[in-house]
Every structure is written in structure tokens, then in C-alpha cells.
Amino acid sequence: MSFIELNNIVKIFKDPQRGTDMLAIDHVSLSVEKKQLVCLLGPSGCGKSTLLNMIAGFEKATEGEVLVAGKPILGPGADRGMVFQQPNLMPWLPVWDNVAFALKLQGMNKKNRRQAAQPFIDAVKLTGFENHLPGELSGGMAQRVGIARALLQNPAVILMDEPFAALDAQTKLDMQEELVTIWQRYNSTIVFVTHSVDEALILGTQVVIMTHRPGRIRERIVIDLERPRDITSNAFNHIKRHILELIREEAQLARQDQQVAA
Numbered sequence: 001m002s003f004i005e006l007n008n009i010v011k012i013f014k015d016p017q018r019g020t021d022m023l024a025i026d027h028v029s030l031s032v033e034k035k036q037l038v039c040l041l042g043p044s045g046c047g048k049s050t051l052l053n054m055i056a057g058f059e060k061a062t063e064g065e066v067l068v069a070g071k072p073i074l075g076p077g078a079d080r081g082m083v084f085q086q087p088n089l090m091p092w093l094p095v096w097d098n099v100a101f102a103l104k105l106q107g108m109n110k111k112n113r114r115q116a117a118q119p120f121i122d123a124v125k126l127t128g129f130e131n132h133l134p135g136e137l138s139g140g141m142a143q144r145v146g147i148a149r150a151l152l153q154n155p156a157v158i159l160m161d162e163p164f165a166a167l168d169a170q171t172k173l174d175m176q177e178e179l180v181t182i183w184q185r186y187n188s189t190i191v192f193v194t195h196s197v198d199e200a201l202i203l204g205t206q207v208v209i210m211t212h213r214p215g216r217i218r219e220r221i222v223i224d225l226e227r228p229r230d231i232t233s234n235a236f237n238h239i240k241r242h243i244l245e246l247i248r249e250e251a252q253l254a255r256q257d258q259q260v261a262a
């Protein structure tokens, strides 16, 4: 049995106003081994966030089951840390207190929380910014606080939903590099959702390409390019061309489906 297992997942969203059902995920099965960094790639609306939210326990599958470490997921838990596109920080708390927020909820005193936060602040290269408020941080720095906050709980799985999508190109590259370092250092298991083929190929040990809606798995590719990944290399671009071809096909199929529906 794999560390994360999605078995035959179907997700239907009900629209109570229109009285209609919408099939978002159509029999998806996916297994992720420990220490993998799996990138879920697919067009907008194909169900990437829905799948991630099911692993997180925020959404329930209509059919099928999600298992982590052999246990069915029935709701959110500290074993699964989530990093969102927006870091959702508490604006009135300094960086260190945001990072250690889970410990505050557990009632840990200030001195111990401050101490516990430091290694994670260092790991995301925010040393010196411990007492800054979120409003004083750049987008990339705020996103690092979100990552440090997820790491602090020592989750078995880190789930990331387009965490770098809002960052400028250079900051994005820096953050991708840092994420790989963190992933190697903490031996994390990461499921990472992205729209970007480059991002998936820079980060992933595997890339899972989804179809247009309803989401199914189109192809799963093991990426064994050496790290750090060279985005100009022939090997990188060979895989990139193949994935872009699949994405083009999916976009075309989506347009055909829309025409039939219209």
C-alpha cells in the first residue's frame, strides 16, 4: 500500500439553485509514495484543488476513498499541512507568531512558541524578519511564512495549491529552488498543484497530467532529470514538449465539448 492513496474518486458538486449535478472528478486513482514530490498539472477547472482538498480533508469524495498512511481521511488533521495561493496570515501577529500559530492554539506559552518557530523561520530564509508584521513583507516573504507555518507542525504530507502563482518570475524561481531544498532536508512528501509545465518539471519527482473537466488522469510521468533542473537542457525540453502536446489536446477537447453543450 502506498503512503497516499486515492481510490476511484468521484466528486459530484450539487448546485441547489439550478437543481443540477456537476461531475468534477471522474474515477481518479492515484498513489503517492513517501518522500515523493508529485505535481498535479491540468487546465483550470479540471479538479486539481478539489483533489488536494480531499487529501486535506476539507472536501469529501462522492464515491471512493482517500487513505493516508493506511487510514481513511475523514477530516482535516495536523498530519497534513496545507499551503495556499494566498498565505492567509494573521495581519496583527509578527512573523514568528504566525509561524507558531498552531502552538498558540495548543496553549503553549510565548517563550516556547518563539523558540519553536526559529528553526522554521531560518529554513525559509526569514532570519531577521521575525518581528515584522505581514503587511511589511513582500509576496514571496509572506508565502515563506505560510510554508514555515506548515513545516512547524511536522506534517507527514504537505499539500500546496499553486503557492507561487502570484509571485513575480524571479521570486518564483527562488521559491522553487528553496522548496526543493526544504523537501530534501525534511524528507517531506509533497503534493503540489500547478498550472505551469515549467514549475512541475523543476519541482516534481513525478508529474500527473489531468484531463479537462471532469478531471481524470491523462498521464503520469516519472521525472528523473538531475537536480538542480536545467530548464534549457534537451532532456527537460523533450518532456516539456510532450506535456504541452497533451495540454493542447486537452484544450481542444474542452472546446469541442463546449461546442456540443452550446
Ligand SMILES: Nc1ncnc2c1ncn2[C@@H]1O[C@H](COP(=O)(O)OP(=O)(O)OP(=O)(O)O)[C@@H](O)[C@H]1O
Residues within 6 Å of the ligand: 013, 014, 024, 042, 043, 044, 045, 046, 047, 048, 049, 050, 051, 195, 213
Ligand atoms: N465548492 C464547490 N461547489 C460547486 N462547484 C465546485 C466547488 N468547488 C469546485 N467546484 C467546481 O469543480 C470543478 C473543479 O474545480 P477545482 O477548483 O478543483 O479546479 P482546479 O483544477 O483547481 O482549477 P484552477 O486551476 O482554476 O484552480 C470546477 O468546475 C468548479 O467550478
Ligand SMILES: [Mg+2]
Residues within 6 Å of the ligand: 048, 049, 050, 161
Ligand atoms: Mg485550483
